[in-house]
Amino acid sequence: MGFKIGLLGLGTVGTGTAEILLDPTGRNPLLQEIEIYRVGVRDTTKPRTVDLPSTAFTTDLEAIATDPDIDIVVELIGGLEPARSLILKAIHHKKHVVTANKAVISRYGDEIFTAANEAGVYVMLEAAVGGGIPVIQPLKQALVVNRIQSVMGIVNGTTNYILTRMQAEGADFAEVLADAQRLGYAEADPTADVDGLDAADKLAILASLAFGGRVKLEDVYCEGIRQVSAADITYADRLGFTIKLLAIAHRESPTDNPDLLQLRVHPTLVPKAHPLASVNGVYNAILVEGDPVGQVMFYGRGAGAGPTASAVVSDIMSIAAILKVEEIEAQQFNQQKVDVPHPLLSCSHQHYCAIAPMAELNTRFYARFLCNDEPGVIGHLGTSFGNHQVSLESVVQIGFQDGFAEIVVVTHESREGNFRQALEEIRTLKAVERIPSVVRVL
Amino acid sequence: MGFKIGLLGLGTVGTGTAEILLDPTGRNPLLQEIEIYRVGVRDTTKPRTVDLPSTAFTTDLEAIATDPDIDIVVELIGGLEPARSLILKAIHHKKHVVTANKAVISRYGDEIFTAANEAGVYVMLEAAVGGGIPVIQPLKQALVVNRIQSVMGIVNGTTNYILTRMQAEGADFAEVLADAQRLGYAEADPTADVDGLDAADKLAILASLAFGGRVKLEDVYCEGIRQVSAADITYADRLGFTIKLLAIAHRESPTDNPDLLQLRVHPTLVPKAHPLASVNGVYNAILVEGDPVGQVMFYGRGAGAGPTASAVVSDIMSIAAILKVEEIEAQQFNQQKVDVPHPLLSCSHQHYCAIAPMAELNTRFYARFLCNDEPGVIGHLGTSFGNHQVSLESVVQIGFQDGFAEIVVVTHESREGNFRQALEEIRTLKAVERIPSVVRVL
Structure with missing residues (x-):
């Protein structure tokens, strides 16, 4: 033997x-x-x-x-x-x-x-x-009797290391990236990591296993962390959130259309009490939600x-x-060994998963606006969002930057398409100078 | 079929x-x-x-x-x-x-x-x-190539629910227990949960799988949470810790004597940045440390x-x-099926693990003292600890209670036997009225 x-x-x-x-x-x-x-x-x-x-x-x-x-x-x-x-x-x-x-x-x-x-x-x-981290095997075996509703996680150690240091030090992206490269935590060409491509690869694999269908890599919406600023991390922190690069696969509508998936990698405001919020440094974690197991999370070193x-x-x-x-x-039996496919270890699905367009996504948003400091600006923002059925959870004038009033908005759950239309309208407002950041909220 | x-x-x-x-x-x-x-x-x-x-x-x-x-x-x-x-x-x-x-x-x-x-x-x-939570299967399969150094976790939902509420509300044990019983989170007879017996059962099972040897339940040292007070939770919080009931199995000395285990269930001060510190409510989590995988944690609902x-x-x-x-x-082969033992799913070990006595444990301790408010008390405590080779990390007079000065001590890592001897000596000091609590620190 x-x-x-x-x-x-x-x-x-x-x-x-x-x-x-x-x-x-x-x-x-x-x-x-x-x-x-x-x-x-x-x-x-x-x-x-x-x-x-x-x-x-x-x-x-x-x-x-x-x-x-x-x-x-x-x-x-x-x-x-x-x-x-x-x-x-x-x-x-x-x-x-x-x-x-x-x-x-x-x-x-x-x-x-x-x-x-x-x-x-x-x-x-x-x-x-x-x-x-054992996560592929649990998806193929221990969790296989569940109907999976979502798989989401921090699956790229380099970006999590950078975001964790930005949060701890109040430093900006470029500065921390340079230091991470010096220390060997980021590659000389950091594209695959910081632009979310590595996370997208992993999400395609996780989604395929979790939802029992094949997934095309190009169906994964992908946004990296280059645009995340020290200011956004600070404001998110004040609002009770940590910014993480999440890879998220979930059923768009588990009851009405269980076969339609949403696949996305992007920076996300994660509530501090959420299990993924305290996953720091080079650690990875994958959170699976299934029926009837509920939430299960797997945590450990994602590389090395x-x-x-x-x-x-x-x-x-x-x-x-x-x-x-x-x-x-x-x-x-005194015979030659025959290879028999183990029903849980071999891949059985052959169809491709259907993917919902990002415009159909329902999520909360965080957005930061630089506005002229004049009465009624918050009212204008509120009206434009309202025109597109986006209702607001909070609107806070954080302070001033370069002579402009800095206003941070967090929406209730809204259709992404509607939110984007509202932003288009807001961009035309005379009082609004710039929209430096838009980040989805978990 | x-x-x-x-x-x-x-x-x-x-x-x-x-x-x-x-x-x-x-x-x-x-x-x-x-x-x-x-x-x-x-x-x-x-x-x-x-x-x-x-x-x-x-x-x-x-x-x-x-x-x-x-x-x-x-x-x-x-x-x-x-x-x-x-x-x-x-x-x-x-x-x-x-x-x-x-x-x-x-x-x-x-x-x-x-x-x-x-x-x-x-x-x-x-x-x-x-x-x-898939944890037995990963120990038998995905992590089986590792040499496991420790398995520790929050494996009892009732006690974690009680401790989480005590922490959030500043409430005392008896009060939260009564409410937990009313809400169905604790049994009418809560002994198995709050005295750590349920956690000890689970630790014996985890240790047996992780360390590849049989474990006798009576070898598990077991201390429940009845003695944990609101005051200790508050002071631990100020020092940067959360109190959790942990079940811990680890090799006493991975290099010198890898076969000697320490098995214990007790309330523990967990540093807030530790992955187990943010496991709250009825959630459970098990942290495995192995060579070469490092730390891996499994998190989810521990019951229901x-x-x-x-x-x-x-x-x-x-x-x-x-x-x-x-x-x-x-x-x-045109034959009758024969049952063949799958090498990873069947139980192969037959020896019993050797267990180190608690006196040999090396750990940090938190202890609270009620003393007469007179000069030199802290010196007396320090001397007694020093007499028994216990060095102190911090000594803080927190305040006053019932006319006594309340002093909280955190030690460096010490042999439990030495620490206990020091406590015996301290009990004889005239200036020391009572020692309301002693909790191990992770």
């Missing part, structure tokens, strides 16, 4: 994965049956911190994806290509796949899972969302070698456990 | 369980293969809200535990007997068991799992800890029909999924 792993990539997460597999003492005994058989790297001569025989290394990644002796291919090279092709090749060669690659799964999940179902293999991706490797190896273990059941079963 | 369930008990959780099984639309399709075959109740004539044929009901619970047509027995009657005997009987008749019964598992887990391993069946208990039923049915589904794999495998 024993299961052979082919590791594609030995970077940070690959090394963390190898470290767990090579040091099984004090961990689950099934680990001892898993062998790192081949490791695909760019340069076999590079010194490595993990103790693997030099014969295990190869630069021929395709040879690993097709090696008949390998049971599970673990893809940790990241990026779109050759990751996608290698995953597909491994699947066609009847290998189970474990990946941490959110970008490939969110873009090519349909192609990959269709191929996996045809080949009768598993594609596991716990590490693709939330680092070491150790946490991500924990998720990768747990996926390897899930597959190994099933293979072992099949193997013993086959031995009992 | 199809799997037959025998339900023992149709109370709150039993009814919630039946409601999920009878209404599979929008949930995982595997649910449709699960049939409620028999229901054991005390009174078959009682009107029921769930739509089950009257022929399914019986008062003969033993007949369900032994019925050859039943695949999975779901024990939801609670209490020790006849629950224990029925579970054992079902196991001996080769039935898989799902239970929400923490009391039976924490006391008779060794007997039950030994029997289950001999019979080759699963005993699943997600619902026994944390209601609907819906959440608990979600956990029960998810366990049923986990078993059904494995049975289905075995069934298809057997069909492929």
Whole structure:
């Protein structure tokens, strides 16, 4: 017995994965049956911190994806290509796949899972969302008897780190980003993180699992945190909110039209008593709401070698456990093992989820206005919002900036389309100089 | 195909369980293969809200535990007997068991799992800890590759509700308890909850899973919340802490003696920035710390029909999924299905965990003293603590009560045995009138 792993990539997460597999003492005994058989790297001569025989290394990644002796291919090279092709090749060669690659799964999940179902293999991706936090497995198993109403979370550590520091220090975005880059918490090119693209990838994956349908990445509305200012964080704080970059997937109307989803990533004012409000720094958390379980939240480190490797190896273990059941079963019958799809671990949905346009979203809004300091301005704002059926929860003149009165508005729940029309009308008001920020409120 | 369930008990959780099984639309399709075959109740004539044929009901619970047509027995009657005997009987008749019964598992887990391993069946208990929160399954699967250093949590909703209201209202324990009883958040006899016994049951189960060894319930040190006063909550708040009833299991010394555990349930001063500090009301949360995953927290409703039923049915589904794999495998070979133990779902450990005595615990302490208002009192306290190698982090005279000076001390991390000896010495000081409270600090 024993299961052979082919590791594609030995970077940070690959090394963390190898470290767990090579040091099984004090961990689950099934680990001892898993062998790192081949490791695909760019340069076999590079010194490595993990103790693997030099014969295990190869630069021929395709040879690993097709090696008949390998049971599970673990893809940790990241990026779109050759990751996608290698995953597909491994699947066609009847290998189970474990990946941490959110970008490939969110873009090519349909192609990959269709191929996996045809080949009768598993594609596991716990590490693709939330680092070491078990959230994919609970969605596929422990929560699977629920009708999920929403999945929302803080799924990008870099932006949460930046927002947490902006909040703590009263600092502006550009300043904290520069420091985060210096400290290694943000990449030199921070686009994928700060513009919400990484969070969008993860949301597409979470939504697909939670709602049992495929999701197109381009259906995820996406807004990053570049526009969030120190001023907005301060005003939000005074109003009882913390600003977080949330990824939110929810049924637009659970009773009337349960199949219509809303998918969005944007900065959000989160009430301070909400469980997501106190998730700070590089931590991630995902809040699932289902019938009948209610609210359940999963919290932990969303990145890093150790946490991500924990998720990768747990996926390897899930597959190994099933293979072992099949193997013993086959031995009992004196037969060759047959791969049988585990009903909860394999992907069963094939239709695409229907997505509601953002204009149909019902939410509260926070908006900040710079106005001429003249009587009646608040009345004008109120009238314009009223003209478009947007009712206001609070209107506060916070102070003055550059000689303009600074007015902060929080609306009641309104249709986004109506709110946008009201803003268009307000922009034409002579008394209104600028609208520096508009943020949705949870 | 199809799997037959025998339900023992149709109370709150039993009814919630039946409601999920009878209404599979929008949930995982595997649910449709699960049939409620028999229901054991005390009174078959009682009107029921769930739509089950009257022929399914019986008062003969033993007949369900032994019925050859039943695949999975779901024990939801609670209490020790006849629950224990029925579970054992079902196991001996080769039935898989799902239970929400923490009391039976924490006391008779060794007997039950030994029997289950001999019979080759699963005993699943997600619902026994944390209601609907997936925590047992992550400990058995997603986190199983980690070396766990600690598991701690808020696992009793009643006490957390009481402490949250005491904090919010500045009210005393007895007052809030009476109101909680009136509102149905606390039982008429609140002993199991407020004295920490329910939390101790759950901690024994969590520790056993996290540390891969059996745990004796009597090894759990247990202190309830009756002694927590409004004054302590106020002072803790000023010092930056929230008081929570925590259940804590951790390795005493992860490097030197990893097999020695500390198991304890007691009120605890939790720093406000700690993830458990903001878990309020009837919510539960369990924080797991492992190598290499770091801190991971699971949060949700710890009780109630819906959440608990979600956990029960998810366990049923986990078993059904494995049975289905075995069934298809057997069909492929034209053989009778053989039960094969899934390496992660079955219980593999047989040794008992070694437990360190409380005197060996290293922790910080909060203590409140009523002293005569005379110069040098703080010096006397400091000297006595120093005599026993307890160093102090802060000593604050908070104010006066009944003519005595009220002094609050927070220590640095100290050995509990030393701290207790210091307290003995302090009790003999003439200047010290009383020591109304001693609470450990996280």
